[in-house]
Every structure is written in C-alpha cells, then in structure tokens.
Amino acid sequence: MTIDPITLAVLAGRMEQIADEMDATLFRSAFNPIIAEAHDASHGLYHAETGETLVQGKSGLPIFVGVMAFAVKAVIDKAAADGDLAEGDIYIFNDAHIGGTHLSDMRLVRPYFHQGRVFCHLASVGHWHDMGGAVPGNYNPQATEVFQEAFVLPPVKLMRGGVLQQDVVDIILRNTRLPASAQGDLNGQLNALDLGVKRLDALLAEYGAETVRAALEALSDRAERLIRAEVAALPDGRWQAEDFLDNDGISDAPLPVRVALQIKGDRLSLDFTGTAPATAGPVNISRGTAEAAVYVAIKHIFPGLPANAGVMRPLAITIPERSLLSAEFPAPTGGYTETILRMIDVIFAGFAQAAPDRVVANAYGTINALSLAGHRGDGRRWVMFSFYGGGHGGSAEGDGLNHGNAPISTATIPPVEILEAAYPVRFTQWALRPDSAGAGMHRGGLGAVYEIELLEESAQAFLFGERGCFAPKGAAGGGKAALNRFGFQNGGDWHAPPLVSKMVGIGLKRGERVRLETPGGGGYGLPENRAPALVARDVVMGYLTAEAADRDYGIAWREGQQ
C-alpha cells in the first residue's frame, strides 16, 4: 500500500507525539534523578520482525535512538526461541551484551498486538540508580567481568498475558541497594508503556493498521533518501582519524580508537579497524552500542535527519572482531559512555577534514561519573551519583557552549541545593574553569570546577572519567582543550588517582574534599584569526588568564585592551 504525502505528514507527527508522551510520563514519575532530572531514558516504536527503530521520542537520550533496536531484536529472538509469546507480555532485562549500553539501563519491551498479530514493539529504557555489583551506582572502573559491575538480568517476562510476575520483581528488588527507587522507576516505565498502548490503539482505530504500517515504511524510506542526499553533497574521498582512551581502569596503557571514513557518491563507510582489542577493564562496548554511537555522530553532523533506522541503510560500518567495540560476554561494559564519546570524537575529526563547516570541534569527551556513598549517623545508606559537564567545541558559526551536556545525552545536572538537601555534602565551588577551552578563531566552551566537602563522619568516593591524558581536539586548525583533572584530600593533603580519572573506594573523612576539573571543548579555526578584542574580553571576563592568552593567541590582544 502506498500512502499519500499529506496523510504521511500528519501521521509522522502523531507517532512522534506518542513516543514523546511516553518520555514525558517517565520523566515526571520516575524516582531516581538520573531519569527524572537527567532524562537518561528513551521510548519508541520498533519494527515487528526486525526490531529496527521506527519512531523515537525527541526528548529521550540520543544514544538510545540506535541502540534500542538491538534490545528489541534480542526480545524478538528470545520470544521466537521460546515460542510462547502472548498478548499482554512484557519483557525486562539489562544485559548489555545483547541489548547494548551498560547494566544500569533497564529495558522493558512490550510486543504490541493488533488483531492477534504483533504490529510493532513498544520499548522503554531508563538508567536505574543502582543494580548491585561492587560499586554503588555501578560505575566500577576496576571491574574485569560484568558480575563485578551489577546484577545481570537476561530477557525474561515481567508480565505474562497482562499479569505481573511478582517473582521477577522480587528478584530485582533484592539485588539493588535502593529498592524503593527501583520500584518507583519500574512503575514509571510500566505507566509509559500502558500509555503507548492506549495511544497506539486510538491511532490504529482512526487510520487503520495498513495505513499506519505504510506510513512507518514510508518514513524509513524518507530517512534513507535524506541521508543519501546529504552525503552526496559532500566531496568523495577517504580520511582517517584517531584518538585515545587514557586506560581501561586496570592497566595504565592508552587505547587507540581509529576510523577510516570514506565517501563515494551517496554512500558513506566507516571502518574502525586499528582500534584497540577488547580490554580487561570496563571500557568495552558491544557491537550494537558501537553502531548506535555512529548514528549519534551522524545525526549531530546532519541534525535534520529523522530518528529512525532508515538513516543507517546507506552506511557501511566495519567493526573489527574482538575489539574494544565488539566485546563479548562477560567482558565489563560499565564505562561504555567514554568509548562511544571517543568514537564520536574520531568521526567528527574525520568529517572535519572532509567538510570542515559541517562539524564542531570535540566536546569535553567524558561523562565523569562521580559517586560519593556512605552511611548516615542513623545507619541509613546514601549514594550521591551524578555525571558532570564540560565545554562544547567551537564551530564555523561561533564559540562553543560553556558547561554543556555530553553529545550522547541531553541530561541536565541536578541543582546544588537539591544535592545538598538530599546528601551530607557541601559544594565549596561550582564554577567555570578558566583556561580550559581550546583556542581558536572560535574558541571552545569552558569546562567546570566542582569541589565537594563531606559533612558526615566518613564516606567513599568513586570516579569513572576520561580525557586525563589525551585532551579534546580542535578542528580546522583550532587548539586542544585542557585535560580532565581530579583530586581528593587525605589527611589534609591533596592526591591524584594513579590512573588519573578512574578510582574506587577513596576514603574521605568529615571536612575532606574532592575536586573535579573538567575539560572544555576544542577550538575551531586558527587562533591567530580570533579578533583581538574577543581575546581581550575573554581575559577581562576571566575565561582566559593573560598568560594563556599570550601563549595561545600572541600578544596582539593586549593592544585591543584600551
């Protein structure tokens, strides 16, 4: 069945609205701030047989756009193998090796039935606060197997024919440090799926299943045409780029991430051959996650592309076997964010050679998962877990954004006052970090400084970060940003972790502090092309010290001062 262009335009909006509304439902009703405040969650509609993404909410986490297709496919395979799929079933799992990302992301997949057949799948994914494992919050930089990261749940039925399997819920709640939070998030995800079913019922009743199915197919075709047109407008050629992860949290050795980018007509190939082998420590990612990271990078470079699987059709992606980007069970994947950020950085660096006006310089490039945890005087456990921000890269249009969120995410940071009201800490600094941005005609955005003091007797700190040894790169001649830096107090002295930005079990006593200084973004264009008056303004504002200005831009700015 073909569909007229007007009905198609109308249905495109209606279906996107369903996914958006599922996002909004979970954001409002979730218990843990990583979903409620940071929006580390996503919802969408997926293909009945292939699991491909059909429609994704606008406000969900960008990385999930690509990765959820793998999660849904895992459920499709499981249901086919078991042969007992029924209407009203909902599957739940967090296994990262078959569903992508890491064990903190709990996925719910609900086959949507229409007239006795699966019409499509609805899915909900959200980052839960704690799933057991060695480290509260599950960012364990010393894990060598998934079992040290968190409790692993393969796809199982949470609902059978509309009946909640309390056994499954009981198992999950017994394996988390924060059962109330987990129960609340689970409720929220179930609410979101209920709502999706209700809306989809109404849509099919109004337009008929055939029309909606035809619209979904037409939208994927359209996405494919759009990306082909975008790629065809770029010059043909082959470009290479490389960057490094600091280490895997176990051994102090840099890990290369390499890409060869080739454009030929309307086809684009990305070959990651030359990337480091799978590691002992938790910076591995699964193949599904790697493909999703490519999608995120491509969508940043061509922001007008829709969020469905059609975008991936003209892409040829080569990921070497047994590499950092195709790890297999039970290799640890807790730090997946760092590796996909580096993949995005190298893809940007490749495109910066092919079409410098289309890309931004590298953003700060690390999630900096920092948790502080301990027990209060009355014995209650507390876990303060958050990701911290940094600068975005400069672009052809202008300077980068100060203190932005990571390219894989739209997460916001909780306010200091909310954190201080909930946990026994006091922030002593929450500020922009001078001299953290890469120099350039358009400089990068600034990173930040966060300094936190403990108000309880004792606690432990855990950090999972990157960019401590290899700084975010500039583009089109722009300079590098500052390195990530972390320190903690012990007996009055400041110390740095041996592996720079990764450490577990840092003991803190009352009044002691940790201090995190994050990278800015890379600069864009040659620094000598920056207007001296803008350099002078940056010095007056304290974004840049006079010494750094002299070093990066020469002394011309000093004449512009008066």
Add this chain to the structure above:
Amino acid sequence: MTRQTMIGVDVGGTFTDVFALDEATGQARVAKVPTTRPDQSGGFLNGIGAQVADLSTVASVVHGTTAGTNALLERKGARIGIITTAGFRDVLEMRRRDRPRTWGLRGDFDPVVPRDLRLEVPERVLADGTLHTPVDLDAVRAAGRTLLDQGCAAVAVLFVNAYANPENERAALATLRAIWPNAHVSCSSDILPEIREFERFSTAALNAYLQPEVSGYLARLEAALRERGFGGEFLIVQSNGGVMAVDTACRLPVRTALSGPAAGVIAAAYIAETAGFPDIITGDMGGTSFDVSLIAGGQPALAAQTSIDFGMVVRTPMIEITTIGAGGGSIAWVDKGGLLMIGPESAGSDPGPVAYGRGNTRPTVTDANIVLGRIDPDRPIGGGRLDVAAARVAIDRHVGQPLGLSTEEAAEAIIRVANARMAGAIRLVSIERGHDPARFAFMPFGGGGALHAGAMLAEVGLARAIVPRYPGVTSAMGCVIADMRQDFVQTVNEMTDSADTGGLGALIQDHVDQGMRMLEAAGVTFAGRAVEVALDMAYLGQTHTVAVPLPVTVQEGRVTPPERAQIATAFDAAYTATYGRLLPGGVTRILNLRTAVIGQRPKFDLASLAPQGEGTTTPRATRRVHLGAWVEAAIYDRLSLPVGAAIPGPAVLEQPDTTILIEPGLIGRVDAYGNLILTRAEAA
C-alpha cells in the same frame, strides 16, 4: 464627576487594543491604534484618548504589557550586577548543563549579567538552614561600590540555600540599600524562596534586569495619565492572569513576562464560562506561532516556570501557554525526503505571506487560505489588496510540483498539515494531561484561528468551537475582567508524617497577611476575596513534585492550620489523578508551600456586547471557496448577524478583525452574548 469607566489596554507588536467599559451603562467600546516603538506609552495614551475624552471619569486603567517580554527577548534590559556566594558566581552561566538544541552541538549562551559583574562574597548557609558562614558585610559594601562604579543600574543578591534561611541575604540587602542610589536592590529569597539555585537566581537576575526599564516605562505612563486628570487605579496584568498594583509591578517586573497573552486567556475563560462552557482550549494564531492554553472548570492551567529563551528561565506561576511554530506566516516546504513540512521558518507579518507582495516568495499557511478563497483578497484584515496569482505561483513551485499536486490540492495539503500540527498542540495540552477533548470547546482568538476552528473539531474530536464577538481585542477585554492575584511560595522540605503543621499554618498565615495587605494597599473595590493553598509534594526520592490542592479555612483573616492526615489524603488524590499508580507504603515529602491570595473584581455583563436589534441573516455575497472542490459559499457580515441566527456551512463570516470558515456539515449559531457557536450540523 463619578469614575465609572474601566479601561483595558493591551499593547501588542502591531496594534494597541483598548477596551473601555462604562460600568454604569454596561456599554463597551473597542479601539485599535498602531503600537508606538520603542516607547509604547505613545500608542497607549492615543488609544485611551480615542475612547475617553475626560480621564477623570475613569475608575481604573488595567494594562497588559509586552514591555518586559520584549526587553528579555531583545536583550534590552539594564546593565546590572549580582553579588553571590563565594564559589558560585557562574551559576547563571552554567545553567543546568543543558544545550540549545539536542542535535548539532552548536550555539552558545551569554547570561544577562556578564561575568565581570558577578561578584562573590564570603557567606554560606547549609541546606538545613544552618548559618555556616555569616555574610561579610564589608565585602558586600565593597562589591556594591564596584558595581556602581561599573555603571550598574540594579543589583541582586543571590546566595546559595537562601530559601532555607534568608538571614545572610537580608543582611546584605540592608547593607546595599544604604549605598545604592535607587530602589533596584533585591535578593533571591524575597523574589522566590524556593529550592533550586539556578531557577531562583535566574528569576531574580532577570527581575533585576527588567526593573529599571519596566518601572521607568510604567512610571512614565502613570505620570502621563495623572497629568490628564486620571485619579483612579493603575493596574498591571501578571503572567498568572491576575492583576497587581503598579508599585508591585515595578518591584517584580519579571511577573509580567507573559502579561499580554495571559490577559487573553482570562477573557476567554470568562466569555466561555458565561456562554455555558467552562472547559475550553484557546488557540491564538499569530504570524509565526500558534499558542494554546487549557481552561478546565473555568480555571486556566498554570505552569510553574518557563524559558523565555535558551538559559533564560523565569520561575513564577504563569498561565500555561504551549506554543508551536505554525502561524499564518509559517512557510510550507518539501524536504529532501519528500515530506511536506510547515515551519519552523516563518515570514511573520513582515514581509509576511507571498500575497502581501512585500518580497517573500515562499508560500505560507495564509497564502494557502487565500488561494482556496477562504480569505477575501479584496478585503483582508489590515486593509489593502492581496496578490492571489503570486500566492498560486509560490504554492505551485514549492509544494505542488515537488509532490505532483495541483495548485488547489497543494494548498489543501498545506492547510491539512498545518491543521494537524495545531491539533497536535491541542492534544498535547488535553489528551496528554488526561483531559477528554470531547468535553472541551475550542476558542480561537487573534486574527487567524477562526479559519481553522472547524478542522480542530474534526481532528481532535472537540465538541464545539466558540468564536467570541471581538476575537481581536480579547486580551484588552481580559485586562478589565482579571482578578487581583498575589502568589507566594516557600520551600518547606519536610516529611508529611512528621511535618510541623503549626509551622505550616504560620507560613500560610504570613502569606495571607501579606496578600491581604497588598489587596488593601491597591485601593481597589473587590466583590470577594479568596485564598488558594497548594503543596508541591512527592514520594521520598522523587525530584518532580505534584501540585496538591489543600483546602484551608480562613475566617476573618485567621488561618486554621492543616492536619497531617488531611495532607496525606490530598496527596493520594492528586497523585492518582496525575499518574494512576500510587506507591504502596511510600513515604511522602512536602517540598514547597504555594499560596495565592485573590481579590475578585466585579464582572461586567457580557450581554452588553451582544448584537442589538434584528440585524440581517442575508448573505452579503457569495464567493468560490475550495473545500475539497470549488463550491459557492455564502459570505456574511458577522457583526450584522442577530442573536439566534443559524448559518449552515459552507459559509464564510467576515468582520474587521477575523474571518470565520463554516465547513459543510457544520453549523454556526449566534448565542445570547454574540458569540458564534460552531458545531456539527447533526449534533445541533
């Protein structure tokens, strides 16, 4: 001379609308004059002058203003400084670590206070209100002098955790008042004693940014009114849909951020409720956007905060207005994947649609309406003549040819996609919030909405549409109708099962006392007074709260403190209504107390606006209108239709400020107040 005239003035981007009501006779008059720029006071005074010769007969002038909104959007506020807690000067610039757009990673942000005017002083309060470090007042004084030397016209004191204990902020404020040459000195806990430093600092900083500009503008207006013999009250519409005294507006100008549109929604609520429809969805179709609000049970939905622009957050209760980029000037185009898109690019009102002949060559929604004969090219709103041929060419080139459609088919397609987007906005505020659209009526106001009213019935399943008699001056009318309203908030942060209800009662009492004092000071006569109390509550561990309305008894100004059980019951009811599932055994927390003190102003009789006499139900003409195919539609002069007239579609009703389309299968009836009620013919 008795003061018997009430005047509402709404200053919009193009026109200043005046609504004058003679309270003695019930007679209302309306006027539209051009808005003057940059100083809006010229148009304001001209508009009033066109209605009333002698200002000594005027009892009140109520103003809905965009002065604050424009100053924020155009970044034309004052040079100001802030004084903040050591370690936190960058809160305004760091925001909540968001970005302007999800995809693309472009765009940066300049806060309204540059970094060199954000000064730190030693001080610290902890989250539980403990004074960790008393404020260093010498440092405050020095910082104040520095900001004065730097030419700052206003200063705001923004301290971390000041919501929990305002002592340090208050001390700093007193110190600054002693050296600051004007009244523009404020602190965050006075403006918004609510947890979340970025939202509070942003609101307080934007308030300070507006103070010199807005208070100067309002003072000029008031002086000019007094000079012309005006002896009544001068009131300003707030974003929450209530009015406030002019001195409150000068102190809290950030509360005017949505003043103009809020007044329109208030009028819509009153008109619809009077007509017997307390549940409506309003739709204001402008040149670049379509603004939607929901009114349930006569009460407009309120939002807790809004972003005026990226990073410019204002947190004060305001009428919830959902905006999508689909207005009359929105451009229709076909993307590289072959999908017909409407907006977000817009030709606005200048150059405007292709048919205006002012240089735009890309087709807009209005061009499609013109090509389909729904707008009379010889009598458009605002006068002149429209170039239909140019609109046809543009639609052919940019939509018809790429999609293989005829001109008329392409124009219909543009309208259908635009309608679908508008319907999406209506669904967003109704279905997505758990409201059944069949219960609601759609009320278009502004110039363009009434052409699309019938489509909204079909697309969303709304029962009917109501087109008010004067849709173009709804906001000015709302100024005259709005109640006086003061909103208060205080972060409490206590567990429900151990809450200090006596303390809570004392806080409510304090809000009521302050609110009542403000009502007294305004010198306005009220038909009644009301107090509304709500608590922001959540389960322990949740960060998003639910607004829990709390019935509170106030007798002769004395508040009866609420009981814990009453609070718990109210929470369960509100949570169930919002999310469906309660958490068994969940511990709940009270985050904020919100109190609204309302002075109800006397309402005028809308029947005075109804058409008088027999009028005429004879069509003025007929015209070819494309509704799937070309049909001959009857054209009526809307204002001549008498009460009780029933006009079946296809028909077009014209009046100076709007055009109403009645599609086949629909019927429009004039009710006792002069509203046109549009329903499906079989339902009538």
